[in-house]
Structures are given as C-alpha cells and as structure tokens.
Amino acid sequence: MITVEHLSKTYGAYRAVDDVSFACRPGAVTGFLGPNGAGKSTTMRIMAGLTRPDAGRALIGGVDYHDIPNPGTQVGVLLDASAQHAGRTGREILTLSALTMGLPLSRVDDMLNLVSLSADESKRRVRNYSLGMRQRLGIANALIGDPKILILDEPANGLDPAGIHWMRSLLRAYADQGGTVLLSSHLLHEIEIIADEIIVIGNGRIVAQGTKDELLxxxxxxxxxxxxxxxxxxxxxxxxxxxxxxxxxxxxxxxxxxxxxxxxxxxxxxxxxxxxxxxxxxxxxxxxxxxxxxxxxxxxxxx
The missing domain is CATH 3.30.70 (Alpha-Beta Plaits)
Structure with a gap:
C-alpha cells in the first residue's frame, strides 16, 4: 500500500507539488499521469526517500521509506534507467544489489532470465546498453528483492513493442499476485490497457483520480x-x-x-x-x- 497525504514541495518560487493526496492499493496497477513538469517525478522521488517534502508525507506500507528495514526487499524503485553505473556490467550491478540485500546470488540469474537479458548481454558494460536494455536491467534491479510494492517512472521508455508487451504482462501478473504498482508513463494507450486506477496531476495538483471506468x-x-x-x-x-x-x-x-x-x-x-x-x-x-x-x-x- 502506498499512501500520500497532503504532500507539497517548493523549489524557490516554483511549487512542484501542491497538497497532493492519493493511495495505491495492493492488487492493482495505478497509472500516474501528467504533462512534463506536472510533479510526477518529484512525488515519486519523495516516496523513494530521495527528496524531502516541505509538508505532508508519503508512506510505503505504512511507514516512511527511510524507516523500512532492508527497503529493497519491501519496495522496488526505478526512477531513471540511465542512472546506473556505466562502467559496471549488468551482472555486476545485480550481484551488488543481491549482496547488499543479503539475497542468494541465484537471484541474479533469476532476474536476468525474467527480463530476458542473455548471458552475453549481462557481461557487457552498461555504457554499451541500449535504453531498452537499461530499462530491463532497472526492472530486474527493482524486482530482485521480491518486493510487494513497485514504483516505476517511465519504465517503458526505450522499449520496442515486444518489450512493452512483455512489461505489461509482467506488471499485470505482479499485481494479480497481490503486489502494489505505481506506474508513470507518457504512453497513454499502455496505461489505458494495464491500469486499474488512474491519477492525473497537472501543475503540481491532482486534477482527477479514480478507477479507469469511473474517469472515462x-x-x-x-x-x-x-x-x-x-x-x-x-x-x-x-x-x-x-x-x-x-x-x-x-x-x-x-x-x-x-x-x-x-x-x-x-x-x-x-x-x-x-x-x-x-x-x-x-x-x-x-x-x-x-x-x-x-x-x-x-x-x-x-x-
């Protein structure tokens, strides 16, 4: 469960997030939509503990992100697929995550298979990855701890049609098994297909939220x-x-x-x-x- 309560964040004279409140329930994919600069990424960064709000709070499973023990095993986060160490290989990145979380190294191969990164691809430096491959690696890193909650910002960016279909199936299965998914995307058609609930933000404020059927x-x-x-x-x-x-x-x-x-x-x-x-x-x-x-x-x- 993700709960956002009266969240606000200001940068100088610019109010990026303005009294935002919503909830994402288990067993559902929640689409988070808004134009560029609407406040989506700032809200998600606050959820992941990367940005401190000026007011309000964002709770992951009922607690602040910073208070979650071994957070990677509770919530998987992908905010920027390009923000991965360019000099390491994909396998090294997943191995470090597994070691940090105290997971068996077998999880590395499990995740590589899940996101369809081959043995040869896993040995390449990330600097030589396409954007689509970085997205797959980022999703693998978010899922390696078997979390119950996923927070994904534009995970389909750079994926080809087959990759988008794969990601849609993956997230649908994850939610159907009781997981909570918050998904930001500019691909409105994909959100329309996969989302159970939709939140629309504009100029830092929530302008609509509800089930897809309610909004349409x-x-x-x-x-x-x-x-x-x-x-x-x-x-x-x-x-x-x-x-x-x-x-x-x-x-x-x-x-x-x-x-x-x-x-x-x-x-x-x-x-x-x-x-x-x-x-x-x-x-x-x-x-x-x-x-x-x-x-x-x-x-x-x-x-």
Missing part, C-alpha cells in the same frame, strides 16, 4: 461536423455545454440529443460517439489543458 464514463459525447462552429452555436442555443476537442466538439449531452440538433439545423456529421469511447488520451488532454506546454489545439473558434 459519463463524459458526454464527441461530435465532428462539416461546420463545427455552426453546430456548436445550435447546441449552445439548445442549452448544451460545448468545448473544442481535437478536430471536433465535446458536448455535455447524449448522442441522440446532438443528432436531433444536427438534423434540425441541417448539419452534416462526420463523427458522433459517446465521449467515453474516445479513451484516455482525450480525457488526459482535457484535464491537463492548462498544464500542457504546447497547449491543446482547438478548431472552429469554439472556446
């Missing part, structure tokens, strides 16, 4: 017309709330109601569906619109 349901409808501004005007006149969404409109109404307004106004529709079928990406962009560096592109002049 009841979001109105998405419609795209040949004349988006004209349809938007008709919908607003009918009392519906309308906002731009990608190449179309998000409307606080049922598809049938939108279709009736479109028919009455003679509008040709290109697409009409419930907004929950638009998936995680559209929800993410809407919730974090104010925190996106590039901003969310709008069409048709609808605010």
């Amino acid at each position: 349901q009841g979001a109105g409808a998405y419609v795209q017309a040949v004349d988006n501004p004209g349809l938007a005007a008709g919908l607003q006149q009918a009392g519906h709330t309308v906002s731009a969404s990608g190449e179309g409109l998000r409307v606080d109404a049922e598809p049938l109601q939108i279709g009736q307004v479109a028919a009455a106004g003679g509008h040709v529709l290109v697409e009409l569906r419930r907004a929950d079928s638009a998936g995680l990406e559209e929800m993410f962009l809407q919730l974090t619109a104010g925190a996106q560096r590039e901003g969310v592109v709008t069409t048709g002049g609808v605010a």
